[in-house]
Amino acid sequence: xxxxxGQSGAGKSSLIRCVNLLERPTSGxxxxxxxxxxxxxxxxPRAGKELRAARSRIGMVFQHFNLLSSRTVQxxxxxxxxxxxxxxxxxxxxxxxxLDLVGLSxxxxxxxxxxxxxxxxxxxxxxxxxxxxxxxxxxxxxSALDPETTRSILELLRDLNRQLGLTVxxxxxxxxxxxxxxxxxxxxxxxxxxxxxxxxxxxxTPGSQLASALFPVSGEATGADRTVVDVTFHGEAATQPVISxxxxxxxxxxxxxxxxxxTVAGKQVGRMRIELPGRFxxxxxxxxxxxxxxxxxDVAGDAPASIPAQDAPATAAxxxxxxxx
Amino acid sequence: MTWSEMQPLLEQACWDTLYxxxxxxxxxxxxxxxxxxxxxxxxRGGLLQNVVVNKVIGQVVNIARSMPFIILIVAxxxxxxxxxxxxxxxxAAIVPLAIGAIPFFARLVETAVREVDxxxxxxxxxxxxxxxxxxxxxxxxxxxPSLISSVTTTIVVxxxxxxxxxxxxxxxLGDLAIRYGYxxxxxxxxxxxxxxxxxxxxxxxxxxxxxxxxxHRRGGGSGAAPRLRLLRGKAPATAAxxxxxxxxxxxxxxxxxxxxxxxxx
Numbered sequence: 001x002x003x004x005x006g007q008s009g010a011g012k013s014s015l016i017r018c019v020n021l022l023e024r025p026t027s028g029x030x031x032x033x034x035x036x037x038x039x040x041x042x043x044x045p046r047a048g049k050e051l052r053a054a055r056s057r058i059g060m061v062f063q064h065f066n067l068l069s070s071r072t073v074q075x076x077x078x079x080x081x082x083x084x085x086x087x088x089x090x091x092x093x094x095x096x097x098x099l100d101l102v103g104l105s106x107x108x109x110x111x112x113x114x115x116x117x118x119x120x121x122x123x124x125x126x127x128x129x130x131x132x133x134x135x136x137x138x139x140x141x142x143s144a145l146d147p148e149t150t151r152s153i154l155e156l157l158r159d160l161n162r163q164l165g166l167t168v169x170x171x172x173x174x175x176x177x178x179x180x181x182x183x184x185x186x187x188x189x190x191x192x193x194x195x196x197x198x199x200x201x202x203x204x205t206p207g208s209q210l211a212s213a214l215f216p217v218s219g220e221a222t223g224a225d226r227t228v229v230d231v232t233f234h235g236e237a238a239t240q241p242v243i244s245x246x247x248x249x250x251x252x253x254x255x256x257x258x259x260x261x262x263t264v265a266g267k268q269v270g271r272m273r274i275e276l277p278g279r280f281x282x283x284x285x286x287x288x289x290x291x292x293x294x295x296x297x298d299v300a301g302d303a304p305a306s307i308p309a310q311d312a313p314a315t316a317a318x319x320x321x322x323x324x325x
Numbered sequence: 326m327t328w329s330e331m332q333p334l335l336e337q338a339c340w341d342t343l344y345x346x347x348x349x350x351x352x353x354x355x356x357x358x359x360x361x362x363x364x365x366x367x368x369r370g371g372l373l374q375n376v377v378v379n380k381v382i383g384q385v386v387n388i389a390r391s392m393p394f395i396i397l398i399v400a401x402x403x404x405x406x407x408x409x410x411x412x413x414x415x416x417a418a419i420v421p422l423a424i425g426a427i428p429f430f431a432r433l434v435e436t437a438v439r440e441v442d443x444x445x446x447x448x449x450x451x452x453x454x455x456x457x458x459x460x461x462x463x464x465x466x467x468x469x470p471s472l473i474s475s476v477t478t479t480i481v482v483x484x485x486x487x488x489x490x491x492x493x494x495x496x497x498l499g500d501l502a503i504r505y506g507y508x509x510x511x512x513x514x515x516x517x518x519x520x521x522x523x524x525x526x527x528x529x530x531x532x533x534x535x536x537x538x539x540x541h542r543r544g545g546g547s548g549a550a551p552r553l554r555l556l557r558g559k560a561p562a563t564a565a566x567x568x569x570x571x572x573x574x575x576x577x578x579x580x581x582x583x584x585x586x587x588x589x590x
Binding site: 046 | 442444445540
């Protein structure tokens with residue numbers, strides 16, 4: 001599952017619409033599942049037969065669901081199958097199967113207007129899966145939903161990703177979405193991807209805006225003679241309780257100023273801001289200990305690192321704010 | 326003039342009107358629907374964007390619409406003779422009626438189809454649908470309630486136009502009202518004709534609204550068949566339970582300003 005995040009107008013939607021060529025890129029190529037779609041597109045504005053066939057193998061889920069209000073739930077799911085030219089019996093069998101998959105088997109005969117937002121999006125997902133796609137594009141699929149429903153839709157996507165081996169490309173402005181389900185993420189700003197990689201790689205990148213936005217930590221030093229240290233756990237470190245080990249080994253008191261941690265597959269992922277007594281010079285040894293554990297350690301107020309480090313949280317905060325909207 | 330004298334005249338006039346309006350509506354729909362859809366598709370940003378075609382169709386429609394109907398009848402006489410072989414009977418009136426109604430209906434179709442959410446078009450495109458699929462599966466079904474209202478409006482306008490069909494000897498209610506009612510001072514007959522026209526138009530309007538609302542309700546409310554509001558007191562209790570519980574959807578609320586109270590019995 002690949003998440004693309006960015007503020008409104010950063011070009012996320014254009015990016016995802018380029019993937020199935022609803023929007024034509026002015027230059028470059030789009031390759032999906034080994035097939036060069038831009039080569040299929042031809043020159044005219046209309047989509048040729050081959051491009052349409054390729055599109056039918058790419059599922060797409062929309063922010064506003066885009067279900068036909070004149071059709072029942074089942075008929076909505078049958079629509080892509082009609083386009084593929086399946087027989088009536090085949091279509092209804094498939095549609096009911098998909099409804100079962102998204103947990104709405106009792107809603108086959110109702111109209112979309114009678115469904116809640118979350119249910120509508122489940123129908124949207126079922127419809128997107130009808131053509132047995134290898135790739136599912138999700139254009140802000142959860143942005144119109146409340147947090148609870150968002151979670152259940154994301155779980156559904158995650159399950160589909162695992163069960164069907166479906167690649168999911170997810171566009172969102174909500175950090176939470178990326179954090180919950182994505183294996184990899186990219187940050188878009190002003191039409192460009194400024195950072196990308198797996199969540200672990202991003203965490204391991206010093207000064208990564210995406211990492212600090214995904215795992216925001218804050219907190220100021222409580223006194224002048226204290227050292228504030230940001231510790232990043234990117235899953236490769238030994239699975240040991242390092243903080244208490246540090247405390248016991250060097251007999252120092254450590255206070256945790258802020259932390260954003262997750263445990264993924266038994267490994268700790270996230271960031272923590274801790275405060276050690278004494279100035280930096282007095283703490284070289286404990287910090288060395290942390291580095292030995294395979295953790296990434298950034299010392300706040302460290303002269304060379306401070307400029308990008310200060311810049312990053314500001315942007316990150318802006319992103320988080322945007323997400324809160 | 327006694328009632329027994331009036332009755333055959335009125336009957337004949339009613340049938341003439343229905344005959345003319347019925348056929349010309351049919352032709353207007355068959356001709357205007359594709360024209361209206363084409364106006365949307367060829368417009369800037371449309372699926373078949375073609376500014377030249379769009380401008381040409383738009384101009385033709387505008388010119389046809391700006392022409393007073395009585396002039397249209399005269400202007401089309403040669404064409405009418407070519408199509409039906411004569412210029413003076415019911416069939417001859419259908420030609421200008423239909424041709425006058427096609428651009429009118431096409432504009433209404435254009436407006437109705439333009440209302441369809443572009444997201445739906447995109448959804449079908451993303452499934453691999455072509456333009457024809459978009460028209461057949463999205464644009465027409467999704468705008469059907471509005472299209473039905475457009476047909477209703479067209480019928481009502483055609484009934485008005487058909488009054489002028491008397492000038493080519495096609496008969497009809499309007500013709501009756503003028504020739505007998507006005508020119509022969511049969512005031513009573515004139516008022517009866519006017520009353521019949523009023524009733525006919527009311528019935529058509531009611532039926533059209535009812536059908537459009539029924540379809541709209543399907544999209545915007547319960548899946549149950551539409552019920553007459555007049556029958557609200559007698560609505561069965563089962564229908565009340567079928568009413569969905571949802572008030573938060575603004576679109577639905579808009580679509581059904583006059584939904585029945587949930588407690589029907």
